[in-house]
Amino acid sequence: xxxxxxxxxxxxxxxxxxxNVELMYQSLIDLYNAQxxxxxxxxxxFIDNYSTDKTREKIEKLCNKDKRVKAIFNAxxxxxxxxxxxxxxxxxxxCAVIMPADFQDPPEKIIDFVKEWENGYKIVIGKKIKSxxxxxxxxxxxxxxxxxxxxxxxxxxxxxxxxxxxxxxxxNVLRKLEDPFPYLRGIVAELGFKRKEIEYVxxxxxxxxxxxxxxxxxxxxxxxITSYSKxxxxxxxxxxxxxxxxxxxxxxYYLIMKLIYWDRYPLGTAPILISIYFLGAVQLFFIxxxxxxxxxxxxxxxxRPLVIEERRINF
Numbered sequence: 080x081x082x083x084x085x086x087x088x089x090x091x092x093x094x095x096x097x098x099n100v101e102l103m104y105q106s107l108i109d110l111y112n113a114q115x116x117x118x119x120x121x122x123x124x125f126i127d128n129y130s131t132d133k134t135r136e137k138i139e140k141l142c143n144k145d146k147r148v149k150a151i152f153n154a155x156x157x158x159x160x161x162x163x164x165x166x167x168x169x170x171x172x173x174c175a176v177i178m179p180a181d182f183q184d185p186p187e188k189i190i191d192f193v194k195e196w197e198n199g200y201k202i203v204i205g206k207k208i209k210s211x212x213x214x215x216x217x218x219x220x221x222x223x224x225x226x227x228x229x230x231x232x233x234x235x236x237x238x239x240x241x242x243x244x245x246x247x248x249x250x251n252v253l254r255k256l257e258d259p260f261p262y263l264r265g266i267v268a269e270l271g272f273k274r275k276e277i278e279y280v281x282x283x284x285x286x287x288x289x290x291x292x293x294x295x296x297x298x299x300x301x302x303x304i305t306s307y308s309k310x311x312x313x314x315x316x317x318x319x320x321x322x323x324x325x326x327x328x329x330x331x332y333y334l335i336m337k338l339i340y341w342d343r344y345p346l347g348t349a350p351i352l353i354s355i356y357f358l359g360a361v362q363l364f365f366i367x368x369x370x371x372x373x374x375x376x377x378x379x380x381x382x383r384p385l386v387i388e389e390r391r392i393n394f
Contacts, residue, residue: 084118084119084120085118085119085120085172085173085174086119086120086121086122086171086172086173087115087119087120087121087122087172087173087174087175087176087189087193088121088122088124088170088171088172088174088175088176089107089121089122089123089124089175089176089178089189090124090126090163090166090167090170090175090176090177090178091103091123091124091125091126091178091179091180092125092126092127092128092159092162092163092166092177092179092180093125093126093127093128093130093134093138093180094127094128094129094130094134094156094159095130095131095132095134096130096134096180096181097130097132097133097134097136097137098285098286099180099181099182099284099285099286100125100134100137100138100141100180101137101141102182102285102286103180103182103186104123104141104145104148106182106186107121107123107186107189108145110186110187110189110190114190115189115190115193119193120147121147121172122147122148122149122170122171122172123145123147123148123149124148124149124150124151124166124169124170125138125141125148125149125150125151125180126150126151126153126162126163126165126166126169127150127151127152127153128153128156128157128158128159128162129152129153129154129155129156129157135150135152138150139392142392142393146393148393149391149392149393149394150391150392150393151165151166151169151388151391152388152389152390152391152392153386153387153388153389154386154387154388154389155387157385157386157387158298159299160260160261160262160263160298160299160302161259161260161261161385161386162385162386163177163241163263164253164261164263164385165385165386167245167250167253167263168250168253168254168385169394170250172247173246173247174193174196174244174245174246174247175244175245175247175250176189176192176243176244176245177241177242177243177245178242179242181284181285181286182282182284182285183212183281183282183283183284184205184240184242184279184281184282185279185282188205188242188277188279189244191203191277192205192243192244192277193244195244195275195277196244196246198275200272200273200274200275201245201246201248201249201271201272201273201274202243202244202245202246202249202267202271202272202273202274202275203243203244203274203275203276203277204236204239204242204243204244204267204274204275204276204277205239205240205242205243205276205277205278205279206236206237206238206239206276206277206278206279207238207239207240207278207279207280207281208238208278208279208280209280209281210280210281211280211281211282211283212281212283220238221237221238223300223303224237224238225237227300227303227304227307227308230304230308230310230311231265231303231307231308232307232308232309233265233268233269233307234268235264235265235268235303235307236264236267236268236276239264239267239276240264241263241264241267243267246272248272249271249272252270253266257382258379259378259379259381259382259383259384259385260302260375260378260379261385262299262302262303262306262307264303265303265306265307269307301371301375302375304371305371305372305374305375306375311368312368312369312372314365315365315368315369318361318365322358322361326354
């Protein structure tokens with residue numbers, strides 16, 4: 080008697096992806112029929128973050144056409160951090176794969192993920208080694224990953240966006256976190272089981288425009304820094320000591336020079352103005368960083384739900 084097939088959940092977060100959802104569905108079904116059907120069942124879950132185009136209409140048609148397709152429609156746009164994480168918690172599979180619906184992360188990598196999962200890895204992630212996206216954006220991301228890797232107490236994964244496969248045991252760990260603003264990339268690095276990293280080249284979007292902007296990327300970057308680094312705050316103390324020491328030495332220098340050359344050594348206003356502006360800039364910088372940490376604490380203390388659902392289909 081044949082054993083029961085394992086269930087693979089594929090989670091697709093969407094926001095204004097009307098040009099991609101049907102193509103992505105067909106690509107996944109073709110991939111499943113060609114290489115996974117004999118051993119596995121699948122469910123495809125779309126979690127839509129309040130799209131304003133025809134994305135929801137097309138997802139609903141797919142749900143009516145194929146009962147393996149499920150949908151969660153959020154009541155509002157809850158951002159690119161909370162919505163995908165919430166969707167991951169709603170999966171029912173023995174493992175879950177999360178990936179965007181824009182084809183930047185290649186669907187065929189799912190086959191590699193599943194192979195490594197069957198080899199015993201509870202977490203199998205995609206790691207970008209190159210990207211066909213905007214060169215400047217990729218460079219800035221590289222700088223950020225190098226920075227957070229250096230300042231974080233937890234080993235961070237460079238060029239990892241969340242694209243990967245997660246065993247249900249790890250998803251059960253996620254369900255216990257009760258974090259209203261979870262940073263999945265850091266959680267995988269900190270709390271995850273032994274993982275396998277699969278390298279790949281990130282492609283350009285097949286259709287549509289990216290929904291990321293500088294503000295949303297900054298938001299994600301600060302979430303990572305405030306969640307996994309104490310060093311940034313402690314830098315304020317260290318720099319304060321250093322500036323205080325330098326200021327004392329400069330003050331002593333000016334005092335000695337004035338005492339020796341009382342009538343010939345002008346103090347001038349330029350050093351005073353430069354010092355004031357410099358210290359003001361340093362103070363504002365660290366006050367801003369302190370504000371980011373307080374904001375992160377405030378969000379977590381409020382314990383708001385990850386998302387509010389408008390409705391769900393085929394669950």
